[in-house]
Amino acid sequence: MTRVFNKIYGSELLKNPVYLSVLILVMLCIGYLLAIKGLIIGVGFLVLPFVLAYVFAIFITPRVGLIGLFLFNFFVLGLTRYIKGVPLGLGVDAHFILLYLALFFKSFFQKVPWKNAKNELVFLAFIWFGYAFFQLFNPEAVSRIAWFYSMRGVALYMLFTIPIIFIIFNKHKDLEVFLKIWAVLALLASLKGIMQKFIGPDPWEQAWLDAGSDNTHIIFGKLRIFSFMSDAGQFGGAQAHSGVIFAILAWHEKKSRKWKFFYAIVSLISFYGMMISGTRGAIAVPIMGFATYIVLQRNTKVIIAGILMGLAVFAFFKFTTIGNGNYTIRRMRTAFDLNDASLQVRLENQRKLKDYMAARPFGGGLGSAGNWGKRFSPDTFLAQTPTDSWYVMIWAEQGIVGLSLHLLILFYIVIKSANIIVFKLKSPLLKAQLGALLSGMTGIMAASYGNGVFGQMPTGIIIYSSMGFLFLAKKYEKELKQKDKIISNSKNR
Template structure:
């Protein structure tokens, strides 16, 4: 039997020429890769063991991939400001593909509930993506590469996300986990925004502003806070979304005082993040979100209180000059001014688009407008005409046909969700969760008229997930009722 104490370990192996030569060769290869590829390549090499372990974890526990996507969905754009040349957005696509691949291989050994995805929401997602595929051959489209990049947030992520929720992430505990991840990252987003507001931006964020973003984020010497989001508009809408969802959850939280406080903190900080973003259109998120919630409550007193608060807010911003010295309030007040120069410019751009699109019912092609248009086809009419709004962007790129289809899908989902909550659900806990999700959805739908927020990170994946959970409402209620009955039975038996 060999004596393990006489075996060679660690640095003793380096005394052998083959091991020493191997180590030197590896160091030379790493050095060459870093020299050619720069810091990004070096970080890639250092991260390789983590990436390999994460991929293994996705195949072992596919739910891990969904959690990873939610986290990356929040921070990817912020990281890109610090690490150039890494297509972190595409890593979300890669994770989706890995999860589906993992489920495919697991189906050889375990029963995967693919049939859970047989429903009208998945069908609508497939139809919407099918229309995006038609856009690939739109004769007006100037760039197929732009189509690939732009269609992901417009339709592909919806097609990826919705079935996964039904198949893999379809329990009440999964939704509760999503709420916690969402709340934590939203809180961190506002904290980062507070640092920007009070201490200024760091050198990497300053470089981002200097690259052309200062014109929209430095107004009259005041920074429109953007945190680690793509821009101030997305930050404001996303934080308003969080404010609506978590304050509604807090209002209805009965089981845990700690969780109630946690949701209150997330909700209040969310609304504060909206204010410091200086995004006027984002105010529609809490206004319309809470308005829908008061209707869902089906209580005259609540509806009356909500109406009073809404009217008070309108009067404050539109008909008074209270707190006009505060730059945040002053900027928000311009959202209620019909003669605001920014609004007039938007209306003029829409008139130009109307004339251009009159003979183009399928639009100018996905990726032809906005940032993708400026990147890939900068000299075209659509690239040079700001769309500002999510719906105007859909109209410009996919025509009146695409806009009507998109609006039909959104309002079908909204109306069915409201119907389920008001007339089908009885369990108060699940009803509160669904009310929070649909109110947030409606708020984002409203705000998307003024800003292009609905499909952008992190809002897009959260909205698509919300849609799936809203259609799972009845299933979650049955699960919760069964769980509560079991707990009550165990409690009664323990008291005997």
């Protein structure tokens, strides 16, 4: 006697008490979570399938995760105004963990070029992270939790980003993908900022302002634009950075008029975003950035023209009152005023810090100053003394030893990269692209004296990625030569 087994599908499964009980239990759990946690849990359940699909895509193709990181990096801090109670910032860490896990498991089935990460730049990142790790045992440190939060942007993301660039994003086409993604994101950031200026903040942004951010973002009744970034200072610095990069790329773009026009538009709108942010220190980005670009050209006429243009800009802001009827120009002009009240307050704070730091060569510990200090050790001297600068923060938290090491590493990267661009590269395309990245980096380094933009999102990961691309210059040159050789041979056949 033959017994036929019929497979049961869909709603037929509910006739089985076991399946029905499981379904009811799941629904009760979901209902309970919705009642306790609110709408955020419901949204989480809706998003979960997409998250799982994204994680699966990362393990299949790790490059997807790195591109996703670039996108997430731009929007994450802005999203915290809309999504409460979820530590979205840790999503950056999750991306890195997933990327390295994906590479680890991928190595069981195919060769992963780990050896690509064996170079001096990764070594420098390890040294810097090692010093940051040492800060965990700094006897001056008050909070170890603050160390965890602070060291990520200061050192950990640098250590994670650079090797990933060398391992999975090391082709010239990857650099071009990076630049195009960045251009689109910079344009979106500026457009969001323009919406805030002419339409006003949305309800969630207004709630953020009302919660205390209006103290720094509404000056003399004027809104300092912050777009979907953490604050106006970061928005201004990031848009100035984008303006420099895409101005240089637009100038040198020869193959595509479409991209030349697009980069030019992105640059102009990014500079407009810088202006409406009301971030005076951001003006240092184009000044130092274009100065670096001019020096890299090694052309006497270009250098002279650049110096004259720079002097003209300086004279306009320093010695004239032209445009003072415009609030944006008037505020930018204060960046050139040595008697500005804000500057004097910053200098006074630095004098206080100088006395305090005299007996603390290794600083007060990572996370002891700035926002993390206010959150985890609010009653300490460093938490109550504003640093107002990336370098002053490094000095306060890691001492003169840490600041010296940090500057030594940065200037080594700049000098080594400049030497490669000027003396080693032959390709005009590479000279333009990598020269733009280096110019943007030096601009951010200059602006970081007045603002803490260097390690903040999205600028930090962009800068660390730029370092990796700069140190891949020789590989790109070989790659382009090989490509040109193949094209030449195909034409001769």
